[in-house]
Amino acid sequence: MKNNARKGSVKGGILLLLILVAGGFAAKYYLLDRPAQEKRQQAQAQEQRKPQAPAVVLYTVEKADLAVPREYLGRVVPIQIVDLRPQISGTIDKVHFKEGSLVKEGDLLFTLDDREFKTSVALRKAELAKAEANYDRASKYKKRLQAADSRSVSASDMDMAESDVLQAKAEVQQAKAALQLAQINLSYTKIAAPISGRAGKALFTKGNYVTPAITEPLTTIVQIDPIRVTFPLPDREYLNQLEAFRNPESAVYDTTLTLANGKAYDKKGERDFENNVMDKGTATITISLRFENSQGALVPESMVRVQARPAKSEIVPVIPQEAVLADRAGDFVYVVDGENKANQTRIVLGESIGKMCEVTSGLKGGEKIVLLGLQALRPGMVVAPLPEEKNTTKSPAELAQVSGYDLTLISSDDTGNTGKDE
Numbered sequence: 001m002k003n004n005a006r007k008g009s010v011k012g013g014i015l016l017l018l019i020l021v022a023g024g025f026a027a028k029y030y031l032l033d034r035p036a037q038e039k040r041q042q043a044q045a046q047e048q049r050k051p052q053a054p055a056v057v058l059y060t061v062e063k064a065d066l067a068v069p070r071e072y073l074g075r076v077v078p079i080q081i082v083d084l085r086p087q088i089s090g091t092i093d094k095v096h097f098k099e100g101s102l103v104k105e106g107d108l109l110f111t112l113d114d115r116e117f118k119t120s121v122a123l124r125k126a127e128l129a130k131a132e133a134n135y136d137r138a139s140k141y142k143k144r145l146q147a148a149d150s151r152s153v154s155a156s157d158m159d160m161a162e163s164d165v166l167q168a169k170a171e172v173q174q175a176k177a178a179l180q181l182a183q184i185n186l187s188y189t190k191i192a193a194p195i196s197g198r199a200g201k202a203l204f205t206k207g208n209y210v211t212p213a214i215t216e217p218l219t220t221i222v223q224i225d226p227i228r229v230t231f232p233l234p235d236r237e238y239l240n241q242l243e244a245f246r247n248p249e250s251a252v253y254d255t256t257l258t259l260a261n262g263k264a265y266d267k268k269g270e271r272d273f274e275n276n277v278m279d280k281g282t283a284t285i286t287i288s289l290r291f292e293n294s295q296g297a298l299v300p301e302s303m304v305r306v307q308a309r310p311a312k313s314e315i316v317p318v319i320p321q322e323a324v325l326a327d328r329a330g331d332f333v334y335v336v337d338g339e340n341k342a343n344q345t346r347i348v349l350g351e352s353i354g355k356m357c358e359v360t361s362g363l364k365g366g367e368k369i370v371l372l373g374l375q376a377l378r379p380g381m382v383v384a385p386l387p388e389e390k391n392t393t394k395s396p397a398e399l400a401q402v403s404g405y406d407l408t409l410i411s412s413d414d415t416g417n418t419g420k421d422e
């Protein structure tokens with residue numbers, strides 16, 4: 001019992017001694033390392049007080065072709081339209097065409113009663129024959145006087161003979177003109193189509209007496225093929241393409257149509273002409289296009305949608321409008337270099353298309369600009385870029401934010417030297 005107690009006392013003393021030794025070493029280390037700890041704490045505090053680089057979202061400047069198709073409301077208009085009216089008065093004897101049918105130039109459409117006009121032609125022919133006989137008699141009489149002895153012919157007789165010849169010649173010319181006029185009036189009894197196209201309703205039929213003064217036409221013919229489509233072009237877009245419009249041989253727009261039933265028209269339009277004045281009420285100019293219409297799908301006075309894309313490409317840098325800042329000196333963006341430093345870069349903006357805008361000066365494509373996080377930026381500030389927002393995550397329609405103004409973005413590596421600034 002005593003030996004066990006003695007052993008326990010010895011173990012307790014050893015444990016206490018070890019604790020005291022360890023505490024002494026800890027106190028010594030703490031006292032010796034305290035200045036280093038304080039320095040580390042100060043360094044950490046200074047690091048925490050330093051301004052952190054602001055987090056930003058970058059955007060890689062890409063290029064786009066501004067020659068995007070734009071849609072306009074167009075109207076189908078016939079190139080030629082004829083109101084058919086009689087040139088003489090008479091009774092309609094026969095109608096030769098089916099209403100609403102296609103007719104060709106020269107086809108007989110109406111016939112008027114021609115009996116009176118045939119009789120008039122016969123009368124004028126008789127008058128011409130009589131005048132020619134008188135002219136022949138006067139000419140022969142003059143020749144006899146000229147052949148006779150001059151002493152037996154008085155001067156007054158010779159003058160009278162010459163006068164009779166001239167008068168008879170004039171009567172012949174008058175009779176020929178009267179005959180020609182009668183023949184023209186006779187030809188007017190057959191009314192033919194002056195153009196090829198589609199005939200409308202026959203407003204006068206057999207038995208109706210018509211005159212050149214009738215208020216309504218006999219029928220109306222409209223040319224169907226080719227046919228014209230017109231649409232109003234805003235003055236700004238006209239001026240943007242003015243150089244192309246100045247060349248009469250230039251195809252300013254590549255145009256297609258969408259019909260009223262939503263189907264695409266399978267023929268391409270060709271430039272026809274442009275009006276010579278702007279509409280002062282709408283600030284637009286009327287553009288006329290010509291289309292083949294052999295199947296008759298384009299009906300005169302119907303409405304169509306015209307998709308017009310500039311024939312000449314215009315590849316330029318484009319950026320989102322939200323990346324642009326402005327001050328008194330103008331517009332600018334922050335371009336981030338390889339050291340993540342944001343540098344203020346002045347730019348000149350061009351046309352705005354939906355959410356995107358054209359850059360005419362200051363950027364060439366391929367630069368990384370700050371898209372989000374602009375509020376805390378200052379020129380020369382180091383930034384902390386977040387994962388870059390990929391343009392391909394949005395469709396062109398979403399980027400442009402308007403139907404019909406879709407921009408297809410082009411990588412700056414693929415554009416070569418086609419941009420405005422290059």
